[in-house]
Amino acid sequence: MAGAAAAALSLAMITACGAPNSTSASSSTITPEKPGKPIALTILDGGGDLKGGGQSAIDAFVKANPDLVSSVTYQTAAATDVAGKIKAQQSGGHIDISLVLGGGDVLGAGEDQKLFQQQLDTQVKSLPDLSTIQDDARSNIQRLANGYGLLVNFDQNGPFLDYNPTAVAAGQVPTTPQALLDWAKANKGRFSYAQPANSGSGRAFIQALPYLLGDSDPSDPVDGWTKTWAYLQELGKYVNSYPASSSLLAQQFGSGQLSLIPTVLSHDIANRKAGTWPAGTGIALFQNEAWINDGHFAMIPNGVSAQTLYVALKLESYLVTADAQRARLTTGVLTTANKDATIVNSGTDVTAFVQQWGRPDFFPNALKTGASRPPLTPSNLQKAFDLWQRNVGAKVGG
Secondary structure, rough: OOOOOOOOOOOOOOOOOOOOOOOHHHHHOOOOOOOOOOEEEEEEEEEOHHHHHHHHHHHHHHHOOOOEEEEEEEOOOOHHHHHHHHHHHHHHHHOOOOEEEEHHHHHHHHHOOOOOOOOOOOOOHHOOOOHHHHOOOHHHHHHOOOOOOEEEEEEEEEEEEEEOOOOOHHHHHOHHHHHHHHHHHHOOEEEEEOOOOHHHHHHHHHHHHHHHHHHOOOOOOOOOOHHHHHHHHHOOOOOOOOOHHHHHHHHHHHHOOOOOOEOHHHHHHHHHHHHHOOOOOOEEEEOEEEEEEEEEEEOOEEEHHHHHHHHHHHHHHHHHHHHHHHHHHOOOOOOOOOOOOOOOOOOOOHHHHHHHHHHOOOHHHHOOOOOOOOOOOOOHHHHHHHHHHHHOOOHHHO
16 A cells, blocks of 8 residues: 655644744654643544444544544545645635545555655554564555554555446456446446546546556556556547545435446445445446445645644544444444454444444455455556546546
C-alpha cells in the first residue's frame, strides 16, 4: 500500500505557533512536550475520514482529555488541495493545522514536498506497538507511508460494479473489461467513473485494470500500464464526462443519469443508507476480481510546536485503538485499521447496521473471491493521476 525511512534525530526549538519554514526546520525532528495547559487543535480532512467515524472518535478523545485539548476546529478539503494549504502555512511561518487525515494521494503529495513529520521510527516511543494491532495486510499498507503517516483506516475496498436494475438486467451486467467496453459503446453516456485524483472509487478502478487486463507491471503506471492506458482512452470515447468527485458520481448515478458505475464497498453502503441510491441497487463483481486494498493515514505537518506534536501523537494513538476503530463500522466499512476491531466483536449496533446495509448475503463471500492487491505507492499514485489527466481526462468523449 518500502520500509519506514529513518530520519536523522536532532533537536529543533520552535514556538507554540510554529517556526518559520526553512530546510532545516521542516526536516528536523522535535521532541514532543506535554503542554502546560490545554491547546486548540485544527484537524484537516482530505479523505472523508471525519464522516467515516473519525470525528466521533476525535470528539471522544477530546472529552476524555480536557487537560490536553481546549477545542477542535474541523476543516475539510479536496485531496488535491491539502498540500497547497499546508505549504502556504509553512511558507508563512505559522502552522495552524495540527493533524491531517487522508489517503495515499494526500500522503504522497505531502511526502514529495516534505510537508509531514517523519513519525516512524523517530516518534515510535509515542505511538502504539503496531505489531499488536496490524496483521500482514494492514502492515503492508502501513509500510507504503514510509513513516510519514499512521494507518487509521483500512479497507478491502473494490472496485466492483453497481447498476440500476431498471436499466441493466442482472444477466446483462458486464463483468470483464471487454464486456464493459462493449456495454459503454452500446450505451454511450450511461457509464462513467469519478476523476481518480478526487475519488476512491475512481482510483480503485484504474488500479485494478492492470491486473484485469494482464498488464506487464501493475505496480508501475509509467512503464507497466500499456494495456490499461489504451483501454481507458478507448473507454473514454463513450463517456460524456468524468465527475469531479465520488459525491458527484453518486448523485448522477442516484438520479438516473448513469446506469452503471465502478464503486467501492464504503460508497455502496453509505449511499444506499443515505438514500442517494435505491436500497435495491444491483451489484456485481468483475471476473477474476482484483480487490485493491486501501488505507488512510493520520499525518502531522512539519512546523507544529512540540506541544501540538505531543497531543497529536496521543490523539493518533487513540484513533487506532479497538474502541475508536469500532465507531467506523457503522459508517460504511467492514474492516478497520485495528485487526482486533471486527464486525463480530463490536456489539449489537454494528451487527444490526451490517445486517441492514452491509449486504450480508453478498460481501462476506465476495471478499473471499479473487485476489487482494496492494495499491500503488503514494509516489506512483501521483504519477498515475498525472498520466490519467493528460491522456484520459483531457480527452473525454474523444
